[in-house]
Amino acid sequence: xxxxxxxxxxxxxxxxxxxxxxxxxxxxxxxxxxxxxxxxxxxxxxxxxxxxxxxxxxxxxxxxxxxxxxxxxxxxxxxxxxxxxxxxxxxxxxxxxxxxxxxxxxxxxxxxxxxxxxxxxxxxxxxxxxxxxxxxxxxxxxxxxxxxxxxxxxxxxxxxxxxxxxxxxxxxxxxxxxxxxxxxxxxxxxxxxxxxxxxxxxxxxxxxxxxxxxxxxxxxxxxxxxxxxxxxxxxxxxxxxxxxxxxxxxxxxxxxxxxxxxxxxxxxxx
Numbered sequence: 001x002x003x004x005x006x007x008x009x010x011x012x013x014x015x016x017x018x019x020x021x022x023x024x025x026x027x028x029x030x031x032x033x034x035x036x037x038x039x040x041x042x043x044x045x046x047x048x049x050x051x052x053x054x055x056x057x058x059x060x061x062x063x064x065x066x067x068x069x070x071x072x073x074x075x076x077x078x079x080x081x082x083x084x085x086x087x088x089x090x091x092x093x094x095x096x097x098x099x100x101x102x103x104x105x106x107x108x109x110x111x112x113x114x115x116x117x118x119x120x121x122x123x124x125x126x127x128x129x130x131x132x133x134x135x136x137x138x139x140x141x142x143x144x145x146x147x148x149x150x151x152x153x154x155x156x157x158x159x160x161x162x163x164x165x166x167x168x169x170x171x172x173x174x175x176x177x178x179x180x181x182x183x184x185x186x187x188x189x190x191x192x193x194x195x196x197x198x199x200x201x202x203x204x205x206x207x208x209x210x211x212x213x214x215x216x217x218x219x220x221x222x223x224x225x226x227x228x229x230x231x232x233x234x235x236x237x238x239x240x241x242x243x244x245x246x247x248x249x250x251x252x253x254x255x256x257x258x259x260x261x262x263x264x265x266x267x268x269x270x
Contacts, residue, residue, distance in 0.1 A: 016217045018051070021189035022233040022246060023266040024175040026060070029183050030261035031176035032231075032247045036067065036163045037255065040196035040225035043157030047194040048082060048121040049204040051216060053270070055185035057111035058088040062184035063177055064119060065193065067160035069170055070178040072098075079178060080159040082121050084110060084186070090119055090138060092147075094158055101156070104149035110138065116189070118205055118214060123160075124198035125152045139214040140201045161195055161227055174257065183261075187270055190216055190232060192251075195225025221251075229255040236267035 024030045039046075050064050061083050068079030077098040085091040088109040094102045110117055120137040127133045130151035136144050152158075162170055174191070175184040192204065203220045207213070219230060230251040237245045238259045246267055247257030 016215075018189050018216055018232070019269070020233045021051075021053070021187045021268050021270055022231075022262070023187050023268050023270070024062075024184050024262070025266065026183045026185045028261040028263065029176075029181070030259070030266065031183060032174040032257040032259050032262070033070075034172050034229075034241060034247070034255060034257045036161075036170045036172055037227050038163045039161045039227035040223075041161060043159065043162040044123070044125045044155060045196050045198055046123050046158070046161040046225075046227075047192070047197060047199040047203075048119075048160070049190070049192040049194075049199070049201075049219070050119055051116050051189040052084065052119055053116050053187040054084055054110065054113055055187070057113055059086055060185060061085050061177070061182055062186045063173065063175055063182070064188070065160065065191070066173045066176075066178060067158070067162065067170060068178055069159075070173070072179070077179065078159050081177070082119070084119075090136065090143075092121060092134070092136065094152070094156070102149055102152055104134070104136070104147040106136065106138070106143050107146040107148075108138070108143060118201065118216070120201055120204070122198045122200065123152070123158065125154060125156045125158070128154070130154070135198070137201045140205060140207065163227065172257070187268065188233075190219070190230070192219055192221070192230045193228050194221055194223075195227035197221075197223065197225065224251040224253055226253070227255070228253055229257075231257065233267060236264040238262045238264060
């Protein structure tokens with residue numbers, strides 16, 4: 001798969017081939033989900049990397065990854081997510097007791113529906129310097145300082161990398177908010193979640209020497225952590241998460257995602 005990245009005017013010859021992506025369709029109520037497991041780092045250190053192609057420049061909240069308790073209600077609602085929102089920007093939110101603790105939104109707009117964007121969220125809330133606790137990158141550019149909303153409190157625990165037992169089991173969801181019928185229209189490829197390490201864009205991409213375009217590369221991840229996963233969307237089979245379905249985790253952790261509303265035809269080469 002060649003990538004037209006972030007409004008660039010030519011295609012990059014990647015050298016590293018991403019053969020497939022997943023199309024998520026709002027009308028089909030399509031999304032993926034899995035139970036989180038006991039993490040290597042309890043909600044404090046993690047990285048999210050995803051290649052994303054939006055289908056609407058605005059007017060829709062497209063959830064790239066959300067963590068929390070889907071059965072929560074009222075004051076029991078705790079959740080953390082990263083998404084491309086209705087304003088046409090990348091948005092991060094952490095909420096506790098159904099109230100926003102931290103909401104950060106990029107100043108720049110991402111509205112090119114012909115382009116693949118590389119979005120990254122890189123977190124280590126144990127850092128002493130507040131601006132190092134949360135990093136957001138778009139196509140290898142650190143946009144963190146331009147985002148509204150402040151910085152995480154030191155040692156705060158996010159729901160994107162947390163596990164609890166019993167009826168309050170936390171989950172990861174892709175393409176849908178947990179407590180609403182807010183689904184997404186988008187394409188995603190090479191979705192990586194690393195538990196226990198705050199990584200940089202160079203772990204997932206590189207600059208093409210000829211075009212200067214940011215392009216994907218094979219993930220350089222030494223340890224995925226117990227709760228980590230890597231979704232390459234290699235398979236077309238849908239339903240219960242397994243090594244031969246579209247939500248297969250190829251990190252070696254077997255943290256497979258179950259699909260709902262996803263058709264075999266949503267396994268695409270775009």
